[in-house]
Amino acid sequence: MDPSRRSVLGVALFSVALTVPDPPDAVGRMEAAQRGARTRIGWSDVHTVAAMTEQLSVTDDRFGGRTARPLAAAFLVNTVVPFLRTGGPENVRKAMMSAASDLCYLTGYMAVDEGLHGLARRYYLQALELAGASEDHLTFCTTLRGMSVQAVDLRQGPVAMRFADAAAAASPQAGPRMRAFLAGQQAHAAAQTGDRRSALMYLQEAEFAMDKAEARGKAFGSYDPASLSYHTSQVRFEMGDVHGAVAAMQESDRLRYSVYRRTRVKERAILAERQLAAGYLEAACTTWGLALDDYPLVNSGRIDKRMKDMFILIRPHVRNHDAQALYERARETVRPELIPV
Template sequence: MSRTRRQNEALRGLLYEAGWGYGQFARSINAAGTRTGLSLRYDNSSVSHWLNDGTMPRQGTRDLILDVLSLRLRRPVTAADAGFGKPRLDDEGTDLITGLMDLARADMDPSRRSVLGAGLYSAAVVAVPGWQDVVGRIDMIKTNPSMRIGRREVESVIAMTELISGIDDQQGGRYARPMAATFLVNAIGPYLKAEAPDEVRKELLSAAADHCYLTGYMAMDERLDGLASRYYVKALELARIAGDELTFCTTLRGMSVMHGDLGDGPTASRLAQSASAASPKAGPRMRAFLAGQEAHAAAITGDRSLALLRIKQAEAAMEKAESQAKALGSYDPSALHYHISQVRYELGDMAGAIESMQQSHQIREPVFRRTRVRYGGMLAERKFKAGRFEEAFADWHRMLDEYPLIQSGRADDRFREMKTLIQPYLGNRGARELHERTMSVS
């Protein structure tokens, strides 16, 4: 450990704000270390040294401290905020970049490692403006790490993230995630290590955080929840260093969605509430986006009053947002109706859940094929459980029209659930026809 000559009043102030004593703080750090595979034994005396005699925690511990404080205070906490000095990538991000690159390399398909633009990846990236120039600059950065990058590189990361997101919407995470991991290793990693002006550095960290969040979301879509968690943590760390509240709270919300899907209502609710609190300056569409997830998570835990309150808030925010400009792919009325359906379903209102899911289906933008398949399967399941067999069979047939076109673990869940539900009813002609059709699909 290295030492300074002053007490850390900044860290002391954060502990006061968090409402933590020395022991609670130490236990939170130890628990965070355990989740990342570390066995830590910090205690009251460790915290006292950090605060009172100028002892600086080692780099890995500093990262954990910032993460636990960010989650506790529901906002990004930077190294400067905690009295660890001016946040520079060399100080705070070296281990993060190394860990992120190791994660992405392990996630890459081996056939994609040698050539940046192989196969589908190459076909996709030509849509990014100026891509050939970007590839050339990546090669230059690899051979000359001292080369400075600028906004062109930041724009290329943003453009690639948007492109991969579009592929994910149309074809599912299993197709798109290898591209995202490859781009992390071959472009974002070298960019993060290159020289850059401070403002460009901050923008790059934000763009990298957003790309990392998307990669985690696609891992979740494949039901690789452990992998998704690791990407999400990296996205939080990048967003925290960048001071990017938007990506920070979006990632917390994504983690809430994952835990809700796994049936862990209390964790989903805590993360959803943290996400809302982490973005106090959010516009109405983002407020609707966050409140909708809070409502669903509350409903999973059985908190009816909070769920209904948050849905009302989401509806009010959406009404205001729809009077403003909207970008394709942002939270929209279709997504809100999905959340209303989920709340109604969790609270026992099957008829209302079906009605809201149908409304969501009717107004969904056609580009979201993966969502259409997955939610179409959920709609059919609910109709089937409500005894509306013929409608359910029709919805399942529509799902099967597009199911072979996507690669999605969560869509696979819906396909398997359909087969399980109809199996006892094969004496019914509609169920039998559907079962026969699944034989050619599976």
């Protein structure tokens, strides 16, 4: 890595560290780990890794994988790996492996957002290894589900189904929200393979589980009604119900918390594509315009691909006033390399 790039990453990473609880302590532990000055790890080190992982996740949600993943990778290599190599009580070392597995999963998810699928798979496999060694069943099944999400996005339906089923099998005692989280992905994967019956069965199971979970209380940061509506939209689209897919994605957009900016931009772009497919050209232009509002703040390979697709999809309609205005605005807003020649 270029030294100047390493310096910039270091400053950015320590800026993230300043947002965790008790920031001077967190920064001090990171510096000690990087110098190799630690001889034993304790619970406070585990808490530092967990808190940093949470803050890196927030950065990813707001600014995209291209911004967050280099920070997560630097933290993993410079701080977490030295912690894993340092002695300590067995229960603390086990907890550190669990915290590291969660960070590896998150870093893999960020790599997917960048479009670096081979790298993402390596992070996911490392997450599975660490989760298995620490008996962290939650991260183990969450990572398998993440691998299913990656596969379904790549249109690898049978692979996505195998990972989704493996995730569900790894969590037989899941509570209702976790069950909805798993069943929603099983529904999407099944729909992509053309298994309509299973897709509807899993979707109904996810809806029932979500109702039970919501009755117990809201859970910010977890699988929620907005996420379920997204899966409903994907299932409907895979089964050929474009209008139903539009309605469900609109509901997902309405319910989504505003902090999830990257997801909002990506899924508004998907909604616009579905609106255009349903024949709603002006509505699609409006929705793409909303996606462009937040686009400059997010650095995401998945979103950039959606923007490239937007140019292709809208070009045949540029004689329409709304489409032409969108096309010109997009040329001024998106990254230059995405603009068709």
